[in-house]
Amino acid sequence: MASIFDSIDDSLRAWIDEQPLWFVATAPLGADGHVNVSPRGHDSFSVLGPHRVAWVDYTGSGVETIAHIRENRRVCLMFSSFGARPRIVRLHGRGSVHLPGEPEFDEVVALHPEHPSTRAVIAVDVTRVSDACGWGVPVMEMTDERDLLRLRAEQRGPDGMAAYRADENATSIDGLPGFP
Template identity: 70%
Template sequence: MGKLFEAIDDGLRRWIDAQPMWFTATAPLAAEGRVNVSPRGGDSFSVLGPRRVGWVDFTGSGVETIAHLRENGRICVMFTSFDRRPRIVRLHGQGRVHLPGTAVFEEVVALHPPNPSTRAVITVDVERVSDSCGWGVPVLEVVTGERDLIRASAEKKGPEGMNAYRAQKNTSSIDGLLGL
């Protein structure tokens, strides 16, 4: 077993900030429900305190993370190093969804570049912070560039088009749970 941390300290915060990609894992309560793992990246993640993190959630073709958090709040956020020094860090906790117009939404969005695809902010009250070796993760050349497809698609659709897209794709999860 890896190391357990009391909280996210400055060294761990710097390491998290240096990772270009991270993952979220959520699941519904129903045994037959589908586990969801989502890759994420870009300038969207913030360590908000020693036991609190958050990120800007962009519009996607699904809404599983939001739906699962609304149902039960359980989440694991995982960061992994792809450089020569192996490391995996997991943040387990209770997540919450914050929609436009709320104070938390505005607080977290202000920490990142504006993006017309922004649909929500997710925060996590971190209950467990751990790391493990990461020896099985390959060494990769990390980030040769960011994809700007989310922004370009949202700009092309415009605000009304984004609302229509969310109404079509983001109202419920693949398991029928409430999304947006």
């Protein structure tokens, strides 16, 4: 049985900070749309308060998270312990997208290492916090972060990244507006 919490307290924040991998799930409003679940890593996630979190969103092969949040704001984040102590935590809420030059973008980006693939900040007003046992999750060991995203972005350079986003991130797989 899942436990429901009123907010993200210091203990939960510390546990979230320890997790090297987490997932974000979104979906469009249309019944024929695709549910999207994306893995996230690197030093990109911040707990901003007891009911607010955000992460630095990197340029990727798709733009579903941004498109879905812009359409309906619904989002669920899932953190899972792969260490000895099993645990799963889900943060449900309403997301918003913040672009370079906006105060929230600047605030969150400043909390993390600079990354040449940064395209936006996603902030979430958390409406529900729950945890579950995680007994079925395997125990695994974190060995390293992949640096491929950084290397590819550095290869492309700022102009190449802008061109890539214009070509590959303009619309979601469901045809929703993505990254400007």
